[in-house]
Amino acid sequence: MRVGVHVPVAGGLLKAARRARALGCECAQVFVRNARGWRGRSYAKAEVEGFRHILAVRGVSPLVIHSCYLVNLASPDKVLRDQSLRSVADDMVRAAALGGHFVVFHFGHHMGAGVSSGLESVASAVRSLLSDAPPGVDLLLENSAGRGTEMGADWNDFAALLDLLGGDERVGICFDTCHAHAAGHRLDGPRRVGRALRAVDTAVGLSRVRLVHLNDCRAPAGSHVDHHEHIGRGTIGDVGFRSLLRRRELRGRCAILETPIERPGDDRRNLRRIKRLQRRGVPRGRR
Ligand SMILES: [Zn+2]
Ligand SMILES: [Zn+2]
Structure with a gap:
């Protein structure tokens, strides 16, 4: 797998690119607007x-x-749906301008309207996004921890959505390890990793997974709580990541770390840990 990190853009795009370079990222992820607001800088x-x-x-x-x-x-x-649609459409335009390949977004919450209503809503939004999509920018739908009415914790949601979209090749999946584990698709051991990947394969085919988000999980498996943890320190642990990183089915994919930055250098330490697990397996004392 090609590995990189989510780099902050608070200090501008150049600073983000320099950070990716300093960390030795092979791929990278950024926000192009305020992560918790709508506004994008020009x-x-x-x-x-x-x-x-x-x-x-x-x-x-x-x-x-x-x-x-x-x-x-x-x-x-x-109102919220239309605002969301405009925001993702603008992300796609910005992606094209920045040389980006993928725009990742979450399924969202159906807010009590029901799964099938949520699916219809996402499908029609994605159809409209794809009809105006700049060439070379694909959409990736990320799995969720499934809190409350949040969709995308169940792989069947993805299968149903892809069906509604006629299997459009411009729609892929981003597999977030923390979200999967929190949703109950356990990743804390080789056999569990195998089982979790088979579930994806059965529902949508693993070839749809174009990106992996590598995050350990602070909450227990199946808790539906989305709280990212440093690699090796959470409920997935080194053993889980080691087996995931070595799965043949995921070879060649790109993977992005979205682990917390609590102390300066946490991004570098997490990236190093992943590289070590890729090469040599579980560090001593962490079994
Ligand atoms: Zn993620
Ligand atoms: Zn998350």
Whole structure:
């Protein structure tokens, strides 16, 4: 797997690209707007060019754009849904400008309207997004921990959505390890990892998984609580990550860390830990 991290853009695009370079990222993810608001900054041409140049020289690819957390395309509230649609559409335009390949978003919450209503709503939104999509930018739907009426914790949601979209190849899946584990698709051991991946394969086919989010999980498996933890310190643990990183089925995929930054350098330490698990297996004393 090609591994990178989610780099913050608070200090501008150039700073984000330099951080990706300093960490030795092979791929990277960014927000292009306030993660918890709707507003996107406008970028100067020189800033965009500098950003693209650094990533190109270092071969940092693919570049992933993560949509903001307010997006809810499954919502029965028309105002929220339309706002979400505009926001993801704008993410796709920005992705194209920045040389990005994927825009990741979450299924969202059906807010009591029911799963099938949520699915219809997301499907029609995705159809409209794809009809105006800039070439070369694909949509990735991320699995969730399944809290409350949140959709996308069950792989059948993905299968049903892809059916509604006629299996459109421009829609892929982002597999988040913390969310899967919290949703009850346990990843804390080789056999469990095998079982969790088979469930994805049966529902939608593993070839749909174009991106992996590597996050350990602070909450217990099956708790439906989405709380990311440093690699090896959560309820998935080194053994779980080691087996996931070595699965043949996921070879060649890109993987992004969205682990917490509580102390400076946490991103570097988590990335190093993943690289070590890829190469040598479980570090001593962590079995
Ligand atoms: Zn994620
Ligand atoms: Zn999460």
